[in-house]
Amino acid sequence: MASTGAGDAVAEQCVARIDRERLAATLGELIGLPSVNPFGDAPRDGQGEQRVAQYLNDRLERLGWGCEVVEYAAGRYNAIGRLAGGGGRSLMFAGHLDTVETTDYPEPFAGTVRDGRVYGRGACDMKAALACYLEVAEVLAEQAVSPPGEVFVAGVGDEEFRQEGAKALGASGPLVDGVIIGEPTELTICHATKGLAAYDLVVTGEATHGSVPQHGSNAILGAAALLTSFGDYQRLLAERSHPLLGPPTANVGVIEGGVRPNIVPARCEVQLSRRLLPGETAAGAREELVRSLARAGGGGQWSVGDAWWTVEPYELPAGHPLAGAIAGAAGCCGVDTEPRGFPASSDAAYFGSPVVLFGPGSLAQAHSLDEWVSVADLVTATEVYVRTVLAFG
Ligand SMILES: [Zn+2]
Structure with missing residues (x-):
């Protein structure tokens, strides 16, 4: 089955399959895999980026994606999943596997779902987006959708310090026609980062x-x-x-x-x-x-x-088709379609491909001692991602 637009029948069928309970449970499981960046110290045995990379790998593999966990430096890991598609533009969903530290954070890895929110370290920055990417993969598999172009999910290490995971991927990974990074942009479409x-x-x-x-x-x-x-x-x-x-x-x-x-x-x-x-x-x-x-x-x-x-700072070239595809998808979901800027730094400059940032959650909660994301945001972000996959290719 193929599709041509963000708002067509295939997109509607996929969106209808988004499962908010599964989405919240996935995020809870990701939060339960501690992956604090070692910030220049030698990575400890079994350092958590590897566990999160393996989790992405296993979930995507079960859905028929081609997957690989790559040790790009001693004890540091990326995960790459690839779903074959038609001959259209290729799209990568990228997100970092690591989080900041948890000093003074009570129960940082509980991953509790309560009152429509998911709590814990990484809840919004940015295991939320990783959970949404997996939900995209779930609904595409359930609907047996062959996307118009290849789709990749990339989990990269070390965003919170030296961006070595994204640099390694940019140097040797797949070049794609567009990358979406689901940093917590409050569901706004960001074309530039400081x-x-x-x-x-x-x-x-x-x-x-x-x-x-x-x-x-x-x-x-x-x-x-x-x-x-x-x-x-x-x-x-x-x-x-x-x-x-x-x-x-x-x-x-x-x-x-x-x-x-x-x-x-x-x-x-x-x-x-x-x-x-x-x-x-x-x-x-x-x-x-x-x-x-x-x-x-x-x-x-x-x-x-x-x-x-x-x-490095980053800015999407003006008029790039990814901007139109994600704005069209966001418009179908009733969220802001105006291009914005992301005030924090990110991996955007290192993938070697054009990037837009769009993700659930807010920087107001990122790195805090009470990190959370709303399940409603997770569902909306997943819907925008699904519609973008179908429209961009
Ligand atoms: Zn982040």
Whole structure:
């Protein structure tokens, strides 16, 4: 059976098969597979990304998809599933397998379904979308739909830190005509995401006895003098704006310096981050930051190193057919069809294929100590995904 549109009879039959109980139960099971990103530490034995990758693999394999779990780096995994289709455009549903940490989170892996919501770490960011992708696969199988183009589901590791899973997939995985990433966009269609660059500002002084500070040079006061200009820097950034993402922003995240109150400190380190707009680079943003700090004067000896953590920004090329397909699908479901920007960073720049972000849940709950997603959002996202599969190919 083939289909040609987001709103035709095949799409209606598939949408009618979406099973909200199965969808919520799938998400509960995914939450029950802890997959906290090790954030640069060596992955522990059986680190959870592998378990989640295997879960996706097993569910899709049962539905007749061609599947593979790939160890792209020691102890780190991606899962790729492929459903054969006609000769139309190929579409990939991509999502990250990892979550942020669970410190102070009560019962993070319970995956409880209560009052129309599913709770737990990863509930919206972004095991919700993984559950929706599996539900898409379920209804396509139940209706014996051969999609107009190949469909892939990709679960990738390490989104929350260095995006190594998406980079590995982009380097050696299937190139497709369009990728949907189901990050928690509150069911809005996002054509652009900000990037991230993190820098260390190091201020050096001269240590001496705290009773004769005039004989030394205080690195903490030097850092403080430099940071008095940070408001000016933020105002400078606010003067430019991307049509979907608004202005870039900057944050002072960590400050460390000194040894004891009776010693003039010789060193102070500040960790800064800058959200990048499409077209901006980490190197260019560093130069601008240095120029802005230099205008503050004072501060003694200081330097800003190259970015030690970067996530590239992304923007979908104008007029791409994926934009029309997903907007048509969203229109059939009564949700917002206007292109938006996603303010957080994501894997979008690394798949080597055009990307739209659209997913259930909200960044307001992501990374929080009470993460949840509504089952209604899960159902709507699945419906939009099903209709997009049928319309895009
Ligand atoms: Zn995410």
